[in-house]
Amino acid sequence: MLSDAFGREVSGVRVSLTDRCNFDCVYCHNEGLGDTRGPQEPQDDEMTADEVVRFLDVAAEYDVGKVKFTGGEPMLREDLEEIVRRTPDSMEISVTTNGTFLPGRAEALADAGVVRVNVSQDAVDPEAFAEITQSGAYDRVVEGVDAALDAGLAPVKLNMVVFEGTAGYVPEMVDRVAERDGLQLQLIEYMPEIAGNPEWAIDIERVHGWLAEQADRVEHREMHDRRRYFVDGGMVEIVDPVGNETFCANCHRVRVTHDGKLKGCLNRGDDHRSMGEMTRDEIRETFEETVANRVPYYGEYLVEDDDGEWVVNEKYLPAPTAGDD
Ligand SMILES: Nc1nc2c(ncn2[C@@H]2O[C@H](COP(=O)(O)OP(=O)(O)OP(=O)(O)O)[C@@H](O)[C@H]2O)c(=O)[nH]1
Ligand SMILES: C[S@@+](CC[C@H](N)C(=O)[O-])C[C@H]1O[C@@H](n2cnc3c(N)ncnc32)[C@H](O)[C@@H]1O
């Protein structure tokens, strides 16, 4: 397994299959590309299934054991099932989706080899949902969650971005996952870096504090040192990257953009390496370079030396953790 200069092993990849989407969520960072709601028709620049699989084959050679397919909306790709089927057997496959295409396709995804899905659902109130996603698809998403559970794609994590527009719905969402076996809740701190509107952010520590009061127990997940609260039989995980040095110190994934560029960090736009028409050997080299150049985003990992060059801040070496859960 490859490690970066901070000792962070790369055990997973997140592959964006498209930047298209049928929603237009007001907060969307589009996996680092920044523009909400990409074009609706298939684009020439999307990786083909062959290109995705070629990259995954190379990643598997480096013992990358997990792949997350995301987007844009990855289920807009009609060849998603094919890509999943052709993903190396050694990889655990999950998908993050807005859920609208799960009815009618969840079973096929499970048959192809997806083990679990994360479904975005920011509110239990259809009107609020419509305002946030700019869509009228609330019922369809709820149906999609049911379809995923019926197909055995469990646990289904409900992804909820916590910001000014949703914070009031957190207690209802916590109740919802407690009521239903197979559901978990993932509260994602709003990230304004790429999406803009920093005034929408709320203090995620208040949510931690509230959950700590409700929880019977709290666990730490190895990836990102995320906290998991167990409330009335339900599990609530908080994804809180913003300004969080510990989160980045435990980041074990390399990303691929829909147009086939490798990148070491969600928030960086200056480290993209295009795989384009590369041979496998070239992809290997590019993957190694990408890992070697990964730098945690939050924290003073790079400092200026006496000659004005940016160098690794030695106080962070070796990195605190390795591995993934
Ligand atoms: N800054 C940052 N944000 C992340 C990272 N991982 C996840 N997030 C945020 O959390 C969102 C939801 O991630 P998901 O695609 O559901 O997957 P996940 O929670 O990371 O992975 P699993 O819990 O293993 O399913 C992402 O779109 C980001 O907004 C990360 O490494 N860095
Ligand atoms: C970019 S979407 C792609 C997958 C799919 N379309 C979906 O919505 O699940 C992946 C996740 O990123 C989250 N997300 C988008 N913009 C965000 C932001 N500015 N801050 C935090 N999370 C964000 C969404 O809620 C979603 O759960």
Ligand code: SF4
């Ligand atoms: S559904 Fe996902 S990709 Fe589409 S706009 Fe919403 S968060 Fe962004």
Ligand code: SF4
């Ligand atoms: S380094 Fe930090 S901000 Fe960048 S992808 Fe990893 S956890 Fe996210």
